[in-house]
Amino acid sequence: MSNLHYPDLQVCVLAAGKGKRMRSNLPKVLHKVLGRAMIDHVLHTVEALRPKAIAMVTGHASEMVRAHVGQPVNLDWVIQDKQLGTGHAVKQCEKVIRDVRDVLIVCGDTPLLSVETLARLVDEHRAANTDVTVLTAKPENPFGYGRIVRDGNGNVTSIVEQKDATDEQRLIGEVSSGIYCVRHEVLFDLLHAIGNSNAQEEYYLPDIVPLALHAGQSVAAIAMNDSDEMVGVNDRVDLAHVEGLMQKRIIEEWQRRGVTIEKPDTVRIEAGVKIGIDTVIQAGCYLIGTTHVGDECRVGPNAVLVNAWLDDRVNVFAFSHIHGASVGSDAIIGPYARLRPEAQLDEEVHIGNFVEIKKSVIGRGSKVNHLSYIGDTVMGSACNVGAGTITCNYDGANKFVTEIGNNVFIGSDTQLVAPVKVADDATIGAGSTITRNVAAGGLTLSERNAQKYAAGWKRPQKDRN
Template sequence: MNDRFVIILAAGKGTRMKSKLYKVLHPVCGKPMVDYVLTQVEALSPEKVVTIVGEGHEQIESVLGDRSDYAVQEEQLGTGHAVLQAEDLLKEKTGTTLVISGDTPLFTKETLDKLFSFHEEQKAQVTVLTAKTSEPFGYGRVIRGADGQVDKIVEQKDTNEQEALVEEINTGVYCFDNQTLFQRLHEVGNNNAQSEYYLPDVVEIIKKVGGKIAAYQMDNFDESMGVNDRVALSRTQAMMQRRINEQHMRNGVTIVDPTNTYIDIDVEIGSDTVVEPNTKIFGKTTIGSNCLIGSGSRIEDSQIGNNIKIISSTIEESKMADGSNCGPNSHLRPATELGEDVHIGNFCELKNVQVGPRTKIGHLTYVGDATLGSDINVGCGVVFVNFDGVQKFHSEIGSHTFIGSNSNIVSPVKVSDHAFIAAGSTITDDVPYHAMAIARQRQTNKEDFWQRLSVSDSEEWNK
């Protein structure tokens, strides 16, 4: 097998995206488009990858890092000119060079490997990756001769009536003999409407000097979709999402309604987990086995254990140990960690909290900047008052404690094990072991208070 090299074209400004974000950095299912392309070619173990970048190249380099070499195209003078920027890095190499666009995230390593192998088997100077579609309008057509070999590639605007009916199109991906590529690039002219140097012109030049032109037709046209505007981005996202969801289902995950379930590319989900509709799972999230992710839930960059139930809740940068549950309509904010069999009920919010095993926080409660032990019962309407407007303060609640409804924990306080806090208390001091803290004014009844009202007020009240 010849040495393999890759050039990724990522210098286009993407003006049709109408965005401040560099085009190839627009995300598809949680990963920038160009990252998908690089990930797939990395799987082929090439000797070198060169990414052609342009204005704003620092953004791409910060995303891809040292996974690629870079060459800068200072002026946008066409795809041929872009490839030429890699000359200093590749021109002395012997082998096969793949040229692919950074805005084509749907290509798979399997397709690209087949293209490499076909090119090498054919001993061609250039091989064009083609696809067949019943709607070829807008694509360059691949015209084959009677022997099945490539005769020419005709752009849409240049096709005659018969050529326009051809359904085999040019995907814009090529394999070249590396030294032939850089030799012939210098012969490309810019005598066209855009005054640009086009890479497909190299194919015509190679043919004229007797070089062999081959074409490999891929199985799935959808892989070739490039992204030039937000409409294409949406279509690409839908195709990638279908691919991701199908992979999870093949791995034993039940996705009730795949068309209304949104899962990022790097998410991991264990078998026998059920994901209900209108669920969104983002980032580096991992979810274990035998879980239920209920409708309307949103999970981002979190670690979810086994046998967990999340119902209509939001989980951000948090951890849930085996057997815990959350919701409906609760929110775990960053740095929250739930121990095994913890119960978080409805309309609760936790932030920067560590909760020990079997603790129950039932409903309508806020817990922030605190450590809670095991087997605690937190009543309804409890609020951890942790912010004085300048600083955040931390409280510690011991195991087997009871916090009565409508209590305020004014941090920083320490509540020892087996302590009790009476309902309606505002706790500002530490609570010792086995003690009950009552921090509320004693009830006073004002006798005959009704009589203090005027007669007219009393009549109005009784209406």
């Protein structure tokens, strides 16, 4: 629904609650669902409507919420100093909401809400020329939600909160989602008329419904197609439940887009991840943060990718960990490999078992296949690094760079003590400790503490016959 645009609509996002049941120093709306704060999910959804503006109501730890969200150009910050209920929260927006036809009110702790549902609410509200329209649902378990009370003709007469409902009213299956679309010209008159004669002595937003009816204004209720969208988060049990629902939705969407996901109930794919077609994600994989996986890749099993970039046709074997690193097309990683932040691998690179690469550039076609550590290194193309090789890049106080040219062969159990340069076509014998620059071509090796260079030495060639 990329063509949505509601220039005469303003959105009010309610995000002032502390969330006491979360038992956290973090505001409830900043708790993450699949890698994104709840409020980020909600803002992403309402921004897709392209409204005139968004009013964000904060209260508890408002400075933390504001620091997290930043300052989008169309967002107005509103403070609710005392949390006196949802009606009181919306009333604080009176000065920033103006010159619009309707106000859409959503909750900051409903990360499953979809833009399609909100657009339908606004469109049907306007098509019926209604003053107040509430979005409803019929969940399997209505406990905790305000019940929609209707008369004998099916017209909405009130919304009664769980704690204030009678036993008979609690049997009602239709509930309020807490989401409203209200005509701007009536909204704040209704909010000013709300009282707080209830169990919590709060000003409830749902009380605008009977007030509107008493004033002769029209009220409608529109049921959402998927009641999961209205699920809010009050504690960490709810948080896990919502995350499970969102994970199922995300995995199914990637499957429909051409990604094979084996044993999806064992896989975690966060909301910011991108995956190309014909890629296979095997059991137990974690794709975290802003990870990008290209076309025709194979990941896993039990691989972990965090803010990683994989070009096309990359094969990541089991139990590999790629964090903040980029991998070129047709590369092979693992099993049990670790790529740390700022590792940059070019095309057709091979990184094998128990190899760690950190803050290094590995050129096209180079191979580091066994039991090695390469850190703070710039390596050219077509190099071959033997098992047990390490770059000694840290002297206890400072980091130094190792430079390795093209077509270099480094024998097993070699230590390259940075800063050091290895020129093109050089070969370093197994077990060497390299402390000085290595000349191009020939063989360099060290015996005990001596480093020797054999000029004119030729590397053995494979028999191609």
